[in-house]
Amino acid sequence: MSNFRFLSLISLVILAPTLTAEPPGKRSRVNFANGDKVSGTVVNMDADLLEFKSTLFPKNVFFNKPAILDLELDQSQPKIDIDFTQADHMAELQLEGRYGQEEQRDTLRGQLSQIADDHVILSTWYAGELKVQRDLIHSIKIKSNQTDLYSGPNSLEEWQEENSASSWRFENNALISGNSRSVISKDIGLLDQSVLKFQLQWKNTIALTLNLFANSPQKAKLENYYELRMQTNYMYMQKRIKNERPPQLDRAPNSSYDHASNSAEYAIYMDKKKGVFHVFINGDKAHTFTDHAATPKLLGSSIHLRNDNENKMRISNIRLEKWNGAIPSGLEEEEALEQLKGEGQRILLANGDTVVGQIGKINNGMLDVKTEHADLKLPLFGIRDLQLPATEENHPKMQSNDVKAYFKDGGWIILNVKSIDDKFLHGSHEAIGNHAFRIDAFEKIELNIYKLSYAKIRKEQVW
Secondary structure: OOHHHHHHHHHHHHHOOOOOOOOHHHOEEEEEOOOOEEEEEEEEEOOOEEEEEOOOOOOOEEEEHHHEEEEEOOOOOOOOOOOHHHOOEEEEEEEOOOOOOOOOOOEEEEEEEEEOOOEEEEEEOOOEEEEEEHHHEEEEEEEEHHHEEEEEOOOOOOOEEOOOOOOEEEEOOEEEEOOOOOEEEEEOOOOOEEEEEEEEEEOOOOEEEEEEEEOOOOHHHOOOEEEEEEEOOEEEEEEEOOOOOOOOOOEEEOOOOOOOOOEEEEEEEEEOOOOEEEEEEOOEEEEEEEOOOOOHHHOOOEEEEEEOOOOOEEEEEEEEEEOOOOOOOOHHHHHHHHHOOOOOEEEEEOOOOEEEEEEEEEEOOEEEEEOOOOEEEEEHHHEEEEEOOOOOOOOOOOOOOEEEEEEOOOOEEEEEEEEEEOOEEEEEEOOOEEEEEEHHHEEEEEOOOOOHHHHHHHHHOOO
């Protein structure tokens, strides 16, 4: 977009009558590669132009797509008519990556309703039933919805702030830290055995402290808790009890973080009664902390998050789940699956057991599996990983009209977009064909995704 054209738009804003602006959580924003930003509502997008309206413009404006970096969409939570939270499981299908981008995998989430020889049917709230080609599915992971305790963050209001409201902010379904040593807290419902998962992103260094099993979400009443401090190259944990000086737990030096992307996924498996904490980073166990003098009756169910320096951090995809006490073994489980003998699909169960057999129909949440020993009916929520038999390597193609659409509940998909309106994104993917996706399922849509100069801008963007 030329500077002249954008200045003309600014002139329209100045000349426009005074009108009420859209509520912050209900508006979208167009971000241009040159740094310009315009807030309002997406009306339509076709192959060449984006039609956009704003209460500040007297009439709709049209932007050239090649100048657009991305669209930040309405951040409010979507209204879902079907209550999928009552389903017994959630399946995550990772699709094969494009050539040259094999590690970049599209993700689809929903409930499995059919597994056939050449396709899988996934029921979703955002796109109805999706018929997905099996030869373009890289993996299927299944998680029991019965273990879910919390999923978020969903707003800033559900958290308590120690300092002013400017200390933390909620943006793009994430908590972003502000001032030094700013604290945000919540009674998240920690059980005696829980696993806390989240994604952490940082700018320069990591300086995050978590107070776990805190007796209260209120700072003024905080007395008993475990304190896990995470720095760039080490972490340590200690227990704090009012009027006592309990011994410090182990320190874990030289923790392996993914500094290349300034991002890491954490999973903390916690047993309050035993005083045991297993910390996983990017799927690998970094350290186990053990409190040999556990005092579970003095503790609570809250967490506090504290930024210990002036560098911003972004925390997203927070999940709290029930834990059955089994420690994930990662590579050992993958090797166990690979070593299974027999014809059919390899299945990893939630309790760590493995089965190989021919997959049949799905009825009432039960998957038929025919093994050489017996015919089994396995509940989908009891399956962790399902490996389909290898097919000839297949990859979707890169197309000039591809966009990268980020789901509000995590993951993304690259679609060859046909059009976008105020309700749907109409696009195609080789694995599912042409389909309409609810636009309120996405938090952001990146355009011009194969343009290297734009990729550099995205990497340097400040959140």
